[in-house]
Amino acid sequence: MPPRGSNSSRKVRIIATIRGYTDQESGSISENSLPLISVYKHGEGGSDEKVTLSFGEQPACRKNAYDMDYCYGQNEDSSLIFVKEIKPLISGVMNGKNASIIAFGARGSGKTCTIQGSEDKPGLAALAMAEILSAVEENGNLIAVSVYEVYQDNVLDVLDANKKVQLFENAHGYTELRGISQVRINSMSEFVKLYYNNGTRKATEKVGPKIARRSHKGLMICVLSDSGNPNSKVVGKMNFVDLAGYEDARRNSIDCANPVETANINKSLYALLNVVYALNTNESRVPYRESKLSRVLQDSFGGSSRVLLLTCLNPVCQDTMYTVSLASRSLQGTNGLSDTMIRSSVSLAKPVQSSMKNQKLPILSDATNKKVGSTTIMRSSKSLTKQTQSSKGKESQSRFHKKIWVHSNKFNVSSILRKLFDDGVPSTTHKELAVDCSSAISLNEAVGVASSPKKKEENNNSQILEKSPPLSSQLRELSNSMKSLYSSTPSVIATQDISNPFSRLSVLEPQTPQTPLTSSLQNPREIFNNRSSGMKQSLVKDCLQFLNTASKDELKGLKGIGEKRATYILELREESPEPFKNLDDLQDIGLSAKQVKGIMRNVAGDLFN
Numbered sequence: 162m163p164p165r166g167s168n169s170s171r172k173v174r175i176i177a178t179i180r181g182y183t184d185q186e187s188g189s190i191s192e193n194s195l196p197l198i199s200v201y202k203h204g205e206g207g208s209d210e211k212v213t214l215s216f217g218e219q220p221a222c223r224k225n226a227y228d229m230d231y232c233y234g235q236n237e238d239s240s241l242i243f244v245k246e247i248k249p250l251i252s253g254v255m256n257g258k259n260a261s262i263i264a265f266g267a268r269g270s271g272k273t274c275t276i277q278g279s280e281d282k283p284g285l286a287a288l289a290m291a292e293i294l295s296a297v298e299e300n301g302n303l304i305a306v307s308v309y310e311v312y313q314d315n316v317l318d319v320l321d322a323n324k325k326v327q328l329f330e331n332a333h334g335y336t337e338l339r340g341i342s343q344v345r346i347n348s349m350s351e352f353v354k355l356y357y358n359n360g361t362r363k364a365t366e367k368v369g370p371k372i373a374r375r376s377h378k379g380l381m382i383c384v385l386s387d388s389g390n391p392n393s394k395v396v397g398k399m400n401f402v403d404l405a406g407y408e409d410a411r412r413n414s415i416d417c418a419n420p421v422e423t424a425n426i427n428k429s430l431y432a433l434l435n436v437v438y439a440l441n442t443n444e445s446r447v448p449y450r451e452s453k454l455s456r457v458l459q460d461s462f463g464g465s466s467r468v469l470l471l472t473c474l475n476p477v478c479q480d481t482m483y484t485v486s487l488a489s490r491s492l493q494g495t496n497g498l499s500d501t502m503i504r505s506s507v508s509l510a511k512p513v514q515s516s517m518k519n520q521k522l523p524i525l526s527d528a529t530n531k532k533v534g535s536t537t538i539m540r541s542s543k544s545l546t547k548q549t550q551s552s553k554g555k556e557s558q559s560r561f562h563k564k565i566w567v568h569s570n571k572f573n574v575s576s577i578l579r580k581l582f583d584d585g586v587p588s589t590t591h592k593e594l595a596v597d598c599s600s601a602i603s604l605n606e607a608v609g610v611a612s613s614p615k616k617k618e619e620n621n622n623s624q625i626l627e628k629s630p631p632l633s634s635q636l637r638e639l640s641n642s643m644k645s646l647y648s649s650t651p652s653v654i655a656t657q658d659i660s661n662p663f664s665r666l667s668v669l670e671p672q673t674p675q676t677p678l679t680s681s682l683q684n685p686r687e688i689f690n691n692r693s694s695g696m697k698q699s700l701v702k703d704c705l706q707f708l709n710t711a712s713k714d715e716l717k718g719l720k721g722i723g724e725k726r727a728t729y730i731l732e733l734r735e736e737s738p739e740p741f742k743n744l745d746d747l748q749d750i751g752l753s754a755k756q757v758k759g760i761m762r763n764v765a766g767d768l769f770n
């Protein structure tokens with residue numbers, strides 16, 4: 162049986178589960194409390210199980226609503242998730258298809274309870290082990306498990322702290338965990354002892370720091386064939402990964418966690434989500450190499466493997482909305498929310514205290530919304546455009562054009578451009594969410610140069626292959642392009658449809674070069690804002706490319722980068738050819754957000770000197 166709701170074109174099924182309230186949280190909930198998480202079920206009772214999640218008091222519009230393949234409510238526990246989601250995957254594992262179940266979410270969102278649980282209330286991993294044990298009893302296969310931890314990009318053997326684990330790429334291009342303990346499991350009691358009590362570890366052995374560290378924890382269950390053979394072959398693998406919780410690195414951590422550690426965790430989460438995104442969108446290059454964890458999981462992600470991303474939602478956590486937006490990004494299909502949908506949204510999360518109303522919604526997601534705006538707003542404005550035009554007809558069209566006419570003369574291009582980098586440094590979220598890259602305006606698009614998707618791909622490839630020109634020439638190029646953007650605005654002209662009284666205004670309107678992206682937008686300000694956002698992204702992209710490719714001397718030419726940092730950047734390039742994927746990565750080399758912003762502002766400012 163295929164996994165529930167499996168979509169043949171998507172490798173990764175993305176679902177959510179809202180955890181129950183802890184005793185402490187329940188104490189502060191009242192009858193009049195507002196639901197924090199609302200779930201709209203698209204085809205209740207039907208075959209379409211898709212849901213859309215929205216948050217807090219905000220009306221659910223596309224801007225703050227996120228699609229998921231399914232969502233389990235607070236009353237639905239791990240055993241239901243097991244039956245509906247995991248059990249169907251087990252038969253695949255028995256037949257040679259690997260599977261991975263990954264719990265992702267903010268800190269304290271119930272990931273460990275869902276995956277690991279406890280001896281009293283077993284989580285998905287133990288339930289799966291029981292099922293796998295009974296399956297191998299029938300077919301004579303064997304089971305071996307490994308338990309590992311990925312801490313600060315190092316893979317550690319949880320079952321034997323003395324063992325050194327190395328990542329080794331085999332002849333098929335897959336990563337193997339060399340040296341990791343593999344323990345045969347014959348019964349549930351053996352598994353419980355091993356998994357919950359680290360049973361095989363000798364009492365004298367060091368088990369690492371006493372304080373629980375924030376790391377990704379993985380359980381690898383291998384089904385092995387040929388019980389008589391010491392070199393048994395792996396039939397199939399099932400991975401359970403309890404990811405370290407996401408936390409906004411800009412906020413003070415709940416337990417004063419090291420901000421560098423938090424930033425590294427977030428970076429590895431983004432890297433994994435990028436892999437999920439690439440798999441779901443069938444991208445030709447899946448960025449496995451960007452983190453140790455994705456390398457470890459690589460052989461369970463490719464081919465006919467199945468992946469379940471279980472987004473755990475903490476009903477009272479600021480970071481929840483942001484994690485949902487990140488996970489949902491890999492679901493490509495979008496369904497605009499209609500009024501009916503918004504009204505009929507139900508809450509699977511019980512209400513939370515009304516004081517939550519005043520609580521600031523997720524800081525990052527606020528920022529995200531601002532930054533993501535380009536994508537989400539565009540989508541909604543597109544549907545809005547259609548609706549408006551069809552339902553209200555010419556009258557509204559007339560108002561619309563009038564508005565354009567009036568505002569177009571007030572456009573202060575340079576002041577908007579100056580503001581570009583005052584909105585804040587676009588972060589990973591921006592890059593990742595805003596556009597899914599497909600909707601980003603490239604420089605060429607920004608100056609109205611049409612390019613076919615194929616050509617775009619070629620351009621991208623050649624950009625990667627060629628050594629980047631020095632920053633100064635990149636800036637010159639960008640500057641010229643910007644100038645041509647101003648000058649390419651045609652003063653008018655089109656044929657007037659005299660029969661249409663509303664056509665006059667549109668005819669007189671100076672036309673900004675059209676691109677597919679902007680064609681759905683309503684007024685010059687929207688168009689301009691989107692172009693600005695596209696240019697901002699182009700600039701960020703060029704700057705990152707420069708940092709990834711420039712020589713040491715060229716790097717030192719940048720404010721904030723001296724001998725030491727330049728050397729460090731070159732070292733980073735030896736580990737990964739492209740160490741900087743987004744502006745957040747610059748913080749890893751010790752540049753503060755302010756410094757990064759300063760660099761970008763200088764670059765932007767230079768364009769108009």
Ligand SMILES: Nc1ncnc2c1ncn2[C@@H]1O[C@H](COP(=O)(O)OP(=O)(O)OP(=O)(O)O)[C@@H](O)[C@H]1O
Pocket residue numbers: 180181182183266267268269270271272273274275404405406407473
């Ligand atoms: N279904 C549930 N109902 C009530 N409380 C729950 C539920 N699931 C988890 N909790 C509680 O929520 C808290 C956090 O749970 P858990 O440790 O599983 O979260 P986590 O996401 O793994 O956290 P971290 O990211 O810090 O590792 C715990 O106090 C746990 O008891």
